[in-house]
């Protein structure tokens with residue numbers, strides 16, 4: 001007797017990025033469970049074409065409209081609907097058959113389509129942490145209103161989420177997010193003054209896109225993850241700790257009120273949190289490598305240094321202020337990371353510019369969606385002006 005499982009229909013926003021391509025590997029390993037309904041990309045049209053031909057989704061969307069004709073022509077022999085532009089991305093996520101929307105695009109651009117998917121009651125597999133950093137309060141309200149589940153894909157938050165399975169009603173004392181410390185963990189302040197984008201792009205443990213790799217090197221990524229944890233798990237700022245754990249084997253921990261600490265462990269491989277977000281609450285087989293304790297003999301921990309890595313302190317500061325402050329640091333960060341990658345500014349000056357932008361943008365206690373859009377624009381202008389001064 002065989003029971004047909006209804007295949008879950010998945011939309012991947014940002015399918016050509018690091019998370020998107022790994023999500024497709026997960027789907028490829030479980031064709032009996034998952035099917036690609038829609039793929040979207042920003043610019044990488046050639047890879048999107050190859051993915052569409054391989055996975056045969058109902059629809060593909062390229063955000064950059066300049067690539068529309070290339071995409072349309074390349075898929076003209078197939079029954080795949082082809083669209084372009086941000087509005088089309090926001091519309092495609094509402095398609096009736098979709099069960100899960102994986103939000104894996106980079107930065108602030110993830111906010112609007114995530115809101116559309118929540119309103120359409122699609123389970124959100126959240127990989128775009130900026131959505132919660134920028135507008136966590138708004139997103140949580142919306143998710144409650146529409147009763148839409150948000151399942152974390154970020155490895156640390158997936159770890160916390162896994163530790164919380166079976167703990168309904170039990171009080172969380174603390175969440176302890178682990179950080180690898182990035183490529184500059186052991187650098188002195190003086191050494192940090194002259195580091196280059198090439199050095200920053202070499203992450204010791206994780207293979208990721210350029211933006212998040214720079215964020216990891218500057219520890220802004222961890223700062224954003226602290227804010228992300230606040231909204232995902234309903235925590236107060238002083239309930240979220242960061243510990244540097246260079247081996248990236250423990251992906252994060254939860255401490256309960258009886259003092260017990262639960263940790264989730266494994267080799268650093270993003271396919272696990274992606275797969276768990278798809279299969280939740282079930283666990284399903286995975287073919288990837290297992291942690292081998294005969295090779296893993298030394299797990300170490302140290303305190304983060306907020307003097308060398310000021311972005312982490314700035315993120316905590318923005319979280320304490322609340323309102324539109326996290327939106328300001330996110331926008332300023334996107335501008336400074338871009339400028340650092342283009343070698344216009346130094347590694348350490350990224351924090352200076354973010355701090356000055358935070359002080360310059362007018363504070364809004366309870367921002368609406370339009371306030372966030374205005375704050376994002378204002379912060380980008382101010383950060384750019386500081387850079388070009």
Ligand code: MG
Nearest residue numbers: 154155156225
């Ligand atoms: Mg992470």
